[in-house]
Amino acid sequence: MEINQSNRQKITPFLWFDNQAEEAMLFYTSIFKDSKINSVVRYGDAGPGPKGTVMTASFTLAGQEFTALNGGPSFKFTEAISFVVNCETQEKIDDMWEKLTAGGEESRCGWLKDKYGLSWQIVPPVLLQLLQDEDPQKAKRVMEAMMQMKKINIPALKQAAEQAYSVAE
Template sequence: MQKITQCLWFDSNAEEAVNFYTSVFKDAKIGEVARYGDAGPGPKGSVMTATFELFGQKFIALNGGPLFKFSEAISMVVNCENQEEVDYYWEKLSEGGQEQQCGWLKDKFGLSWQVVPTELPSLFTGDGAKSQKAMQAMMKMKKLDINILKQAYQEG
């Protein structure tokens, strides 16, 4: 059993979010779904909580009402092996959301994601001038482009 599970608080669209996330990620699955009954506090039959898995990581989606919103203080990081993966996850997760700087985006539910190539950390270690060139290139990007970042590093 997973010791720590992230609980994502939604207003009233947890079921829609779970269906969306499990459609984007391969090998994703929906687990148990608990629905509100006569006692509420949500409408009878609507989702109270739903569990789901992305790449074996379990999450709980909760319809808790409008009291709390997502912020960039917590984000999901998608580590991508190549540009094709970066492009895929960026396109899917940013649809209906908001693209942000340096590989960050907010999806249509307001949840923040970082879509990053796995080789990104290696571009920011070692030679200071090369790392600075790569950082300068990244600061100009929304969706990260691995080839441009590597080229900037090599030119540094």
């Protein structure tokens, strides 16, 4: 089978799992729209993994290609790498947060770790707009509000911005 290299994405995140690559791929593709499994390569008689288990898996989440490897317990995920999911509405934030924190853990400021230890940031684009407001007091109040949140709350951010605006008048 020939792979058309000209249509391939230039940079692909490569995720190292102990032995959960297939499980994680199925989990992630069930959460994100416009997702699919591209290919799966399984270990054969030569190993080093058990014959028939996934060695690598390629999948696409919301148009972004990923590769997963069952590489053993040598390396773990850290917060130094995370994936940002831009969510336009509070409903979408709530949905993504619920799905990705299932079996994982909440952090602060829209960050979470999923059940595999992979870090995600679930954020609305309006957050960056509010943090870059030309009124420094408004931006400061939004930052202070965000720092108190685990899951981002768009109405609370907008309320903080408006309170800052009212104080400035």
